[in-house]
């Protein structure tokens with residue numbers, strides 16, 4: 374995943390970016406960094422300064438004095454959740470910053486390039502030296518080799534050659550450039566802020582709109598799939614950033630999993646409220662649920678796995694009640710907020726420990742009652758298996774696990790870190806071709822009384838539609854319908870390390 378943020382024409386760009394990244398922390402917890410563009414009067418040009426490190430934004434920018442050295446007028450920042458290149462290598466921390474014949478370039482990337490292996494081999498053959506093992510560094514190298522004079526067109530040249538998912542912010546000398554791949558896999562939004570004292574306008578680009586809210590900026594619009602947007606001082610004066618467009622793809626492929634799990638519910642992504650879509654997921658799950666009404670119209674207890682499935686659980690309860698199946702939302706699990714997202718922890722070992730230290734049960738809510746437990750997804754099954762063991766300690770009458778998305782049956786090559794089938798719970802058991810039998814094996818393994826996944830149609834009915842598009846979403850991890858084909862044999866995350 375990853376979170377990206379950029380601000381142009383601010384008196385405090387590093388501080389603004391810090392807060393932006395802070396609100397995008399859920400998109401990547403491995404590393405964080407900020408690159409600032411500052412005008413150097415003596416040299417009469419813009420120079421970049423940076424601070425990057427491993428860990429959470431609050432850890433990397435713990436010392437307030439860091440900001441004293443990061444003055445300037447523009448900045449970009451990045452939260453990393455690795456998909457290509459080791460999560461542990463400090464060389465992979467973004468933004469990447471470099472100097473080349475046209476000046477300085479810094480890049481922050483959310484997504485994953487699907488032809489990075491081939492491009493890296495070609496560039497290496499040509500003598501290009503890579504510092505990082507991630508896919509992202511390919512983009513500035515390609516831009517630097519372009520024959521074009523202007524960074525905007527150099528970036529265009531580079532992006533014509535890469536395939537896959539990218540939502541990016543770039544600093545190029547005294548310009549900020551935002552780009553989104555033609556499929557539109559990952560979200561990217563444009564916002565603005567007027568300084569209350571000076572009346573000056575700043576432009577902001579961020580993965581999710583929650584990053585605008587934290588600095589009291591206003592959402593303008595999404596960066597469109599295939600758009601490369603240029604923001605410079607002229608754009609600020611004219612209040613009109615300009616764009617060029619990459620050739621369109623045959624279809625769009627917004628990541629549907631962003632709505633299911635990844636994005637924050639207070640964000641707008643792909644032009645729509647995540648909260649609303651997640652409520653729809655819960656609503657459709659309630660419509661598909663086969664759990665019968667309780668005797669004497671007693672309310673059934675619905676418990677969410679906090680935090681990511683809270684909103685879906687609310688939608689579920691509301692719809693259940695409408696369907697005359699009385700249901701009540703209860704906090705049966707308490708989450709320790711000092712433990713981050715477990716799903717985006719690299720390596721199965723660290724995930725196990727995190728899940729165990731992340732949740733505790735509220736016995737009074739769970740004991741001797743039938744429970745509908747709602748989670749948004751099962752990937753490796755770590756969370757579900759550990760949680761059910763924990764909930765059983767409270768001795769509930771029955772646990773009915775409901776998942777507000779279909780089974781994840783295929784790897785993601787576009788920015789989620791489950792790049793091989795063998796990492797998925799659905800592939801732990803022998804495939805029989807009979808979906809019911811396969812779900813029964815998962816139910817048994819997790820140890821619940823019943824297991825219900827939202828259907829594919831239920832998922833599609835929950836997300837907004839886009840006019841004049843035949844296909845708007847990527848659903849590959851659920852359906853196997855890959856917008857860009859990738860040979861699984863080429864997806865060893867750490868092959869460049």
Ligand SMILES: O=P(O)(O)OC[C@H]1O[C@H](OP(=O)(O)OP(=O)(O)O)[C@H](O)[C@@H]1O
Pocket residue numbers: 634678679680681682713714715716717748749750751752753754755756757
């Ligand atoms: O099957 P698994 O591999 O365990 O992954 C699935 C779990 O991971 C996610 O939650 P996570 O704990 O990452 O984040 P959250 O706290 O934001 O819900 C998701 O909501 C599931 O609960």
Ligand SMILES: NC(=O)CC[C@H](N)C(=O)O
Pocket residue numbers: 374375453454455456457458465482483484485486507508509788789
């Ligand atoms: N999840 C992402 O967006 C990751 C960005 C980039 N592919 C990396 O591995 O660092």
Ligand code: SF4
Pocket residue numbers: 558627628629630631784785786787788789847848849850851
């Ligand atoms: S494969 Fe799944 S997680 Fe990856 S981009 Fe497609 S919908 Fe999103």
Ligand SMILES: [Mg+2]
Pocket residue numbers: 678679680681682748749
């Ligand atoms: Mg969760």
